[in-house]
Amino acid sequence: MEDAPLASLSLTHVHYNPADRISYLCAWLALVPQGLCVVYATLIWSNREIEIMLMFAGQMACEALNWCLKRWIKEERPREMHGKGYGMPSSHAQFVSFFSITLALFLLFRHVPHPTDTHTPFTFFQRFVLSVLALISAAAVAVSRIYLSYHTPKQVLVGCVAGTVCAVAWFGITTYLRRAGWVEWVLETELARLFRVRDLVVQEDLVDSGWARWVERRKRQRTLQVQAKKDR
Template sequence: MVPGRPEPNLLQSLDLTNVQFPVGDSSGQWLAYATLVPLTVLISYAAWLAARREAACLIMFVGQLLNELLNSVLKTKWAKERPTTFLGEGYGMPSSHSQFMAFLTIYGMLHLHTYVQFRQVGWKYLVDFGLVVVSLTVAFSRIYLWYHSVAQVGMGLAIGTAFGLTYFAFIKYVIRPSGFIEWLVNHPLGQWVYLRDTTLSVHNVLEQEYLWHMSHQKNAAMNPADAKKSQ
């Protein structure tokens, strides 16, 4: 049933992409786009997990959610107001955007340098640089657009960094040695969703899959009948 015509002063917006910036401020407009990066990251998590079914993605995504939960708890506990009363909803200390990006950057860099191998190590530092630049841009956007104070953004970066370090160490030194990830992958539910863990067994997934594909193509060309049966 369609409700009656609403009154303008009784409406509220869904504070998901409703980012405001000063009229005519081109820098503010670009920074408004930058402040939406965490949303695109969450979508990327979902796409990565659906396409790859990697345990590493699931672990990082769970850490990101726990990081958000920690942010919510701290905001409620500290109850610090935002710089303005008309931008953003809820408390402002610490900045959730800054904490989100700090966790993503620190955990991502640690995972990259610990488990991933490239033919040229320089690519790792290029990824590091990109993560840091994007994270700092998002953090700065929260200050520039007056959604958070400098202290709130700084605290968000510090807590996100600390939690990223702690969570990575917990996964590496406690969860992996316990065999939990192997158990999860081999669990009927894990097998049903094709969950896999290539973190320790395959250091360059792209190269490994490329070599497998080329080998499969070669075998298919040599034995077309067998290739047709395997389809």
């Protein structure tokens, strides 16, 4: 029997010009949404932060909207990529726009970290710089879609606008859920307690999570070791 023809997994199959270094870089930038999904899953599993869960829920809702818009508008991709699904709006541009805008809104308007004995959190200016870097990174991913001829400038622009609108709207919704007490109610449910869901990242940097307790434990261990040597 003849071997069956092989198929390409389109999730990560990116066309680029191997003789063009910028094209090669753009091919890697095309993998940013998949990488961010891995980051989401890792942070949710390791930190159980409800803020990250809410952000991921909004990200998936934004993706669902993109799926609907593409099948409603039904605009083809540029000629070089015809037959690879609809192109309006760009899902990559919409994805990274939602992520970067949501991250910027969180860092600038919701994240109020308090200093501890073991950690000095980022200042507002530093958080502003991080927000700008996130926006620049998102712009790079969006432009790469045009460079690789997967989308027209208009398709990318509409994707950026759609992602931005979704991000602002979702930030408003989650702000209401917090102020109305719905987030606090969820945190008190048995399911949230079972999965150890918490809400610390608003006032505590992720890098400081548990660090103060670890430092205190190490101090106690050293004290006990010194005391044990003295007792000998």
